[in-house]
Amino acid sequence: SQQGEEDPQALSIQEGENATMNCSYKTSINNLQWYRQNSGRGLVHLILIRSNEREKHSGRLRVTLDTSKKSSSLLITASRAADTASYFCATDATSGSRLTFGEGTQLTVNP
Amino acid sequence: DAGITQSPRHKVTETGTPVTLRCHQTENHRYMYWYRQDPGHGLRLIHYSYGVKDTDKGEVSDGYSVSRSKTEDFLLTLESATSSQTSVYFCAISEPAATSTDTQYFGPGTRLTVL
Numbered sequence: 001s002q003q004g005e006e007d008p009q010a011l012s013i014q015e016g017e018n019a020t021m022n023c024s025y026k027t028s029i030n031n032l033q034w035y036r037q038n039s040g041r042g043l044v045h046l047i048l049i050r051s052n053e054r055e056k057h058s059g060r061l062r063v064t065l066d067t068s069k070k071s072s073s074l075l076i077t078a079s080r081a082a083d084t085a086s087y088f089c090a091t092d093a094t095s096g097s098r099l100t101f102g103e104g105t106q107l108t109v110n111p
Numbered sequence: 112d113a114g115i116t117q118s119p120r121h122k123v124t125e126t127g128t129p130v131t132l133r134c135h136q137t138e139n140h141r142y143m144y145w146y147r148q149d150p151g152h153g154l155r156l157i158h159y160s161y162g163v164k165d166t167d168k169g170e171v172s173d174g175y176s177v178s179r180s181k182t183e184d185f186l187l188t189l190e191s192a193t194s195s196q197t198s199v200y201f202c203a204i205s206e207p208a209a210t211s212t213d214t215q216y217f218g219p220g221t222r223l224t225v226l
Contacts, residue, residue: 030212033212033214041219041220042217042218042219042220043154043201043203043215043217044217045214045215045216048212048214088154090215098144098156098159099213102153103151103153
């Protein structure tokens with residue numbers, strides 16, 4: 001079963017709007033990562049947040065982590081059509097199991 | 112996709128035939144992974160390797176075998192392909208010793224269709 005579950009499964013917004021995606025997980029983690037996948041391509045690492053961090057920024061990306069709720073959110077500000085992609089969270093569990101990916105959120109940014 | 116190539120990129124085969132997919136990296140990363148991606152299931156780990164000749168099973172390893180005789184190459188073999196193995200297969204690499212995390216870098220994928 002998947003460790004991470006993204007919500008919503010699909011999101012459609014207009015260019016310039018902000019996009020927020022959520023990820024919930026089940027077990028204790030060392031860190032949580034977000035990846036992007038453009039259609040027909042491999043996944044690309046976006047950002048990593050460690051279990052002792054609450055918020056992290058990278059350009060237009062903002063990630064939060066709430067370990068008490070076992071959840072994370074990815075915010076993309078001022079979205080662009082080029083942000084259209086699937087976004088996956090991946091958890092690195094303290095149990096030593098390998099990185100586990102959720103099923104992803106399909107983001108569509110309309111020009 | 113830089114530094115990671117997969118071959119072939121597309122393959123159509125028939126049920127019962129053997130199939131080998133190849134992943135090649137130029138990054139000298141110790142860990143290599145094979146995933147399959149299917150609608151409704153996300154990305155699932157098939158097998159991974161933590162060094163030459165060192166491999167372990169993932170979540171969905173039945174029907175698959177792997178080999179790693181060199182640092183740069185990781186082969187995934189379907190001994191007798193079945194229609195349920197129709198999927199997109201991704202190779203990934205990581206070097207936890209360098210980053211103290213399991214940040215992974217993915218290849219471009221192989222689309223396999225089993226008729």
